Amino acid sequence: QVDLVESGGGVVQPGRSLRLSCATSGFTFRSYSLHWVRQAPGKGLEWVALILSDGNSKYYADSVKGRFTISRDNSKNTLYLEMNSLRSDDTALYYCARDLFCGGGSCAGIDNWGQGTPVTVSS
């Protein structure tokens, strides 16, 4: 059974940093590409970042580029999202998610999601 469990969310002041983690189990972690997707309260889904299985290729939404960093530790089966210079519009539930397959610049679709960790940016 595939399992993704996010942690690290909380309340943080604007301009500060936060690091999210996603512990996974039930699949061969190193073989899959992984995403972070967020959802602001009462709003739709917003894709945030993608890291391919090799860990070397990373992609970001324009809204977080230069502030957020996605990374993975294949020895710990864990995905991370380092968030710096946080703003009020970063307030959202952050989902860790696994893609069916990514290659050649495209992905197949997100087939497994965690339950999310909430991030609130407020003074």
Place this chain on the structure above:
Amino acid sequence: DIQMTQSPSSLSASVGDRVTITCRASQNIRTYCNWYYQKPGKAPKLLIYAASTSQSGDPSRFSGSGSGTDFTLTISNLQPEDFATYYCQQSYSAPLTFGGGTKVEIK
């Protein structure tokens, strides 16, 4: 960046109805269109990937079609558990993008 324009943003339907949701991409994404549904307080769930391939275990009343820029999700014989919000997503190129969502409500 590729924009995904989803319509309608909401609709009311009855159990047993046939429902169609559309998504238009701002450029050719071949068949890299995926559909998800989400119930309140729950994580999204993949319904359809590659425009028309059903995710394993999903009921056959969900079907997808389209290629290029225009895509459709059809729910035939709407069931009570189908009342939810549906999202399309392009996975052709990063930044990957979602449509704005369609909330399917009970009439």
